[in-house]
Amino acid sequence: MxxxxxxxxxxxxxxxxxxxxxxxxxxxVELLNKWNKAYNLTSVRDPQEMLVRHIMDSVVVGPHLQGxxxxxxxxxxxxxxxxxAICNPDKSFxxxxxxxxxxxxxxxxxxxxxxxxxTPVQSRVEEYQPEQGFDGVLSRAFASLSxxxxxxxxLPAPQGRxxxxxxxxxxxxxxxxxxxxxxxxxxxxxxxxxxxxxxxVFVRNHS
Numbered sequence: 001m002x003x004x005x006x007x008x009x010x011x012x013x014x015x016x017x018x019x020x021x022x023x024x025x026x027x028x029v030e031l032l033n034k035w036n037k038a039y040n041l042t043s044v045r046d047p048q049e050m051l052v053r054h055i056m057d058s059v060v061v062g063p064h065l066q067g068x069x070x071x072x073x074x075x076x077x078x079x080x081x082x083x084x085a086i087c088n089p090d091k092s093f094x095x096x097x098x099x100x101x102x103x104x105x106x107x108x109x110x111x112x113x114x115x116x117x118x119t120p121v122q123s124r125v126e127e128y129q130p131e132q133g134f135d136g137v138l139s140r141a142f143a144s145l146s147x148x149x150x151x152x153x154x155l156p157a158p159q160g161r162x163x164x165x166x167x168x169x170x171x172x173x174x175x176x177x178x179x180x181x182x183x184x185x186x187x188x189x190x191x192x193x194x195x196x197x198x199x200x201v202f203v204r205n206h207s
Contacts, residue, residue: 013192062087074125107120174201
């Protein structure tokens with residue numbers, strides 16, 4: 001049972017989730033598994049594995065988010081944005097991706113789960129011009145920190161920050177960020193039963 005398995009995983013963290021939120025996270029995995037067979041949204045095929053590598057890998061970021069308005073850039077099938085939106089109903093999330101099939105999937109999830117704090121947007125990041133800046137710019141899909149900062153530099157509000165989800169930290173990558181940006185810190189993330197390192201890097205724009 002996915003619900004039992006998810007409860008076991010969440011119990012290994014400090015997260016406090018309601019029964020409704022737990023149910024929505026399970027529904028998300030079921031929808032992702034169903035759509036994945038036709039649309040190839042993720043290379044992870046096993047729903048049990050999705051719980052660890054997609055759901056838990058996303059929700060552990062939640063306690064580190066500061067502010068109310070966030071954008072998940074290159075969200076793919078809504079990761080980490082959808083799990084974070086489920087777990088943080090008081091925050092709003094724009095989920096941005098350039099591929100139509102991913103945005104169609106996200107719209108289906110938003111409708112099925114009744115999520116009122118998610119706005120799916122199909123666009124290339126460099127072409128997306130928000131009316132107001134975001135408190136946080138999230139990404140776990142970018143190849144390098146430099147690419148993320150250069151392509152997303154126009155997205156945060158003046159006091160906003162970038163949250164880059166990374167595996168193992170590469171000191172050369174961290175040192176090579178463009179001028180005008182400052183690394184505020186980094187945080188090792190504990191993802192239950194994930195046999196890999198996960199880190200969150202906090203960056204802000206000086207200019």
